[in-house]
Amino acid sequence: QVHLVDSGGGLVEPGGSLRLSCVDSGFTFSDYYMTWIRQAPGKGLEFISYISPSGTTITYADSVKGRFTISRDNAKNSLYLQMNNLRAEDTAVYYCARRPRELDYWGQGTLVTVSS
């Protein structure tokens, strides 16, 4: 059974950093594109980034380019999102998901709050 578990969220001050993790099981992680999506409180859904199975193809939304870095460790079945220079507008629930074009499985989400 496919299972994605997000973690690493919390409260951080503006300008701070945070690293999110997504540990996956129930499928061959190294075969799939993976993605991060976020949802601000009471708002809609926004794609942030995706990464290819080997990690050689990476794409970012303009809103996070230069501040966020996606990566993966296929040996650990894990996806990561390093978030630097955080802003108040980055406050959201962050979800990892499989297959960016189709989003067949999602994690449960982890809340990131950027506030002083």
Place this chain on the structure above:
Amino acid sequence: DVVMTQSPLSLPVTLGQPASISCKSSQRLVYSDGNTYLNWFQQRPGQSPRRLIYKVSNRDSGVPDRFSGSGSGTDFTLKISRVEAEDVGVYYCMQGTHWPFTFGPGTKVDIK
């Protein structure tokens, strides 16, 4: 960016009655591989989104057959043949053809 619009944004429905949500994209959604990456998601309160329909009209495993998707080009529709209490939530369409992939604003379905 491809803009996804949905209508209505709020949909009060009577139990047992049909419901329909429209989704329109600002660009055609046929990808170079021939697929149309238009998907529908349901988000119940306090939960992660759950995919219902992928590539326009394919229903996910475990999704009741009262849910169906249709459309082509830039116009797409999600239909619920007979609404049940468990269908309350927000429904999103999403395009996975043109980066950045984008979601519609969501349609909130609740019971009258």
